[in-house]
Amino acid sequence: MAKRPKIIIKMIDKMGKGTCHYGHKIGDAFDFDTDRGRMCPMMVHTAFPYIDILRYGGSIPGGDNSDKCKFCCPDADVINIFEIERI
Template identity: 60%
Template sequence: MSRPRIQITLIDQKGTKGCHRGHKIGDSYDFGTERGNLCPMAMHVAFPYVDILRYGGEIPGNPKGTAIFACPDVDTLNVFKIERIDEK
């Protein structure tokens, strides 16, 4: 059984300063092939959600197959959406 593809997309910025890594709303990363392009601080927060979604779990309060999380940098506060892409 292969794991589903995971897509991480920047959907909002709520902080008062720009992203020090240069991420912009709409930037999207394939977890399997591009995760090294994502800010390490954001990746640290994303990983538990990615793990839950790619092994079939769901995140309470989020639509099926998704998770919303924020960058831990309070000045930046990038908001990301993780999506499980179930390919058939």
């Protein structure tokens, strides 16, 4: 069985006026497999479909890079922007 690729999630930008309730800041990076306890559960819940697609060989429709995609935090007051990268 092939080894699953590493998945890295980085906070790359912010659009909302609020602050992250979980304390995430631009530049934070997380390994999906080892840092789950450090990541906001709402962020992980939103990221999971993208992670699942990338981890198992797919690509995100409309994306310009088959190994990366972006998504936003579901908190409308915060709107953190994250990037998922398949390594």
